[in-house]
Amino acid sequence: MTALYKTDSTKRDRLKEFYYQIKDCRLCELYKTRINFVFGSGNSNAPIVFAGEAPGRNEDLQGKPFVGQAGKLLDELLLFIGFNRNDVFIANVLKCRPPENRDPSTIEINKCKNYLFKQIEIISPMIICTLGRYSTQLILNTSANISKLRGKIFKIGKSIVLPINHPAAALYTPSKLQVLREDFKKIRDIFDNYEHPENVGEITEVYGLERIYKARADSAVAGEAEAGETLV
Template sequence: MSKPHIPLDELRAQVAACHRCPLADGRTQTVFGVGDPEARVLIVGEAPGKNEDLQGEPFVGAAGKYLDELLAIAGLTRGDVFIANVLKCRPPGNRDPRPEEIELCTPFLREQTRTIDPEFIVTLGNFSTKFILKTEVGITRLHGTLQRAGRFKVFPIFHPAAALYDSKKREALENDFATLGELLGTRPPAAAQPTA
C-alpha cells in the first residue's frame, strides 16, 4: 500500500494538534512532527522543552547535537527520519500527566504513525516507550530490544539527554543506535566494521 502524499505543512497542521486539545490551554507543547513524511523511521521523543517550543524544532541544544551523532552511528541523518514529540503536558507544579490526560494525546500520535507509515518506531526514553508499547516495563529493561506494537516494529532507546550526564547510558545509546543501523541495513554488521 502506497503512503499518502501530503505536503509537510499540511501534515504538521494535522498532527500539531495542541491548539485543538483541551489540555493545551496554558501549556507549552507546540512541536509535533518534523522530517521526511516518507521516512522508514519514526522517532518518538519526550515532550519538547522550552528551547524546542521557542524555536519550533525538536532536539535543539546539546541533546540535539548528540542525537545527530547517534543518527550518524546508525548511518542516518535527520533527513532520513521523522521526529514526533509526544504531547506530554507540563501541568502546574510539573507533575506527571495522569493516564486520562495521556489518553487524550493518543489519537494525534496515532494519526502520525498512519500518515508516516514507518517501518520502525524508535522510542526515546521511558515516557514514549510506555506510551507506544502500552506497558509499565521501563526503558532500562527494554532498551535495545526489538518490540512490536500492532504491525509496527518498535525499538526502545534511552533519551539522548539522559546520556549527557551518565556515561553508562551513553555507551548503551551508541550501541543501540549501531544495532538500529544494522536492522535498517544503513550500517554494516559489527563484524564487518573496520577496526581502529
C-alpha cells in the same frame, strides 16, 4: 539516504493537513502555558520515527522537537549510523511543554497520545524507536520499566519497535552514552535487515495492538473516543 525510498507525496499532504487540524489544540491545560505547539518534524516518508517524551524550553521556543542538548546528541548519533534529520521523523508523546520541564501527567498523555498514533499511521515507518519511558510504555501498551525493555525488538503490524533510553539520560554519563551508541547501531542493523529482523535479535510480536492504534489514530481527528478511553 532518502533517495533509497519511494516518495509518497500524499503522506506529506496528510501530515500537513493533520497539523492544521490540531495545532490550536486545547484538550489539556498545557495550551495555557505553551509558546508553540510542537507537532514534530522530518521526512514524511521516513523509514524511522523517533518518539520522545515532551518538548523542553528550547523546543517550546522554536516549535521544533529535540533542538536542545539532547537534540544535538541525537543528531550526532544519527550521523554515527549514516542518517540525518532529513531521513527520519521526530515527534513527542506530548506536543506542548509541561511547565518547568516536569514529567508528563497521565491526563496529558491520554489527551495527546492519539496525535502521535495518527502521525505514525500516516508515515507508516519501518522502525519506531521509542526514546525513554513515556513513549515506550505508550507504544507498547505496557507499564514495564524502560530498563526491562531497552534494546529488545518488538513487532507491531509491519513496524519494528525498538525502545532505547532518552538521549538526555546520556548527556553527562559516559557509560550511558556508550549504551546509546550500541542501541543506535542496532537501529541501523534493523534497517539493513528489515525483511529478516531475526538476524539482529529475538523478535517479540505484539498482537492486537495494530487494530487498537488504528482506532486511536482515527479518533485523533474524528473525536469518536474520549481521550484516555480504552479502545479494544
